[in-house]
Amino acid sequence: MPPERNPLSSTSASAIGAQSGLYFLQSPLQLNNGGRILTRLKRDQQREYEMISTSLSCLHSTFASSQQLFCGPKFVATKSHPSLNIEAKTRTKREDRIARHARVRKKVEGTPERPRLCVFRSNKHLYVQVIDDTKMHTLASASTVQKPVSEEFDYSSGPTVEVAKRLGEIIAKNCLEKRITKVAFDRGGYLYHGRIEALADAARVHGLQF
Numbered sequence: 001m002p003p004e005r006n007p008l009s010s011t012s013a014s015a016i017g018a019q020s021g022l023y024f025l026q027s028p029l030q031l032n033n034g035g036r037i038l039t040r041l042k043r044d045q046q047r048e049y050e051m052i053s054t055s056l057s058c059l060h061s062t063f064a065s066s067q068q069l070f071c072g073p074k075f076v077a078t079k080s081h082p083s084l085n086i087e088a089k090t091r092t093k094r095e096d097r098i099a100r101h102a103r104v105r106k107k108v109e110g111t112p113e114r115p116r117l118c119v120f121r122s123n124k125h126l127y128v129q130v131i132d133d134t135k136m137h138t139l140a141s142a143s144t145v146q147k148p149v150s151e152e153f154d155y156s157s158g159p160t161v162e163v164a165k166r167l168g169e170i171i172a173k174n175c176l177e178k179r180i181t182k183v184a185f186d187r188g189g190y191l192y193h194g195r196i197e198a199l200a201d202a203a204r205v206h207g208l209q210f
Contacts, residue, residue: 101189108186109133117171117183117203117210119196126159126195128171130183140174142167164195168202176207185210 110116110133120127130140144150144159144167153163175183183203190196204210 097189099189101186104186104189108184110184114182114184115139115180116186117208118186119188119190119199121159121188121190121195124158126164126167126199128167128199130171130175130180139180140171140178142171142174159195161195161198164198165202168199169206171199172203172206172208181207181209183208183210 108116110131112132112134115130115132118129118131120129125144127143127145128141129138131138142149144153144163149163149166149170152166153160159167175181185200187196187200192200200210
């Protein structure tokens with residue numbers, strides 16, 4: 001007698017599963033196809049997640065920048081630029097005289113053979129000195145503060161041209177007494193005019209050479 005077939009064979013089991021809607025038994029090809037589909041789904045989900053994350057990061061950065069721009073002047077730190085103030089440099093007459101005197105002193109220097117005859121003029125008085133610059137010695141001097149000049153001339157508004165002439169005569173006599181005949185005239189930065197010119201001319205007339 002032929003052997004009896006098992007009613008629960010592979011074909012019968014597949015048929016029963018088809019009828020009931022349950023597939024417990026599948027072929028290897030069906031399993032491979034299902035795995036590929038799952039991997040594709042995972043890849044698509046991962047791409048969508050990456051796109052969403054990048055878009056969110058872009059939105060966050062733009063929101064932060066817009067918040068910094070439009071938050072108002074109380075919260076935004078702005079650099080303050082210093083205002084440019086252009087002003088003309090004004091110099092006084094005294095500063096101009098000092099600059100001229102510095103230029104003159106570069107060329108005029110007193111030596112023992114030819115000392116320097118220096119003139120200084122203030123608002124009320126006039127001073128003259130004969131200086132040896134090599135030894136820094138004053139060889140002779142005269143001024144309106146001294147008694148011979150102050151007693152001779154009575155002035156209240158400052159030395160005049162006549163006072164300057166008298167002072168040139170006195171300084172020339174003092175230099176000749178000390179055997180000084182040649183001097184280098186230093187006008188002290190003043191213009192060669194008025195009292196300065198009168199003093200120099202009087203000193204020349206009374207024996208000094210310069």
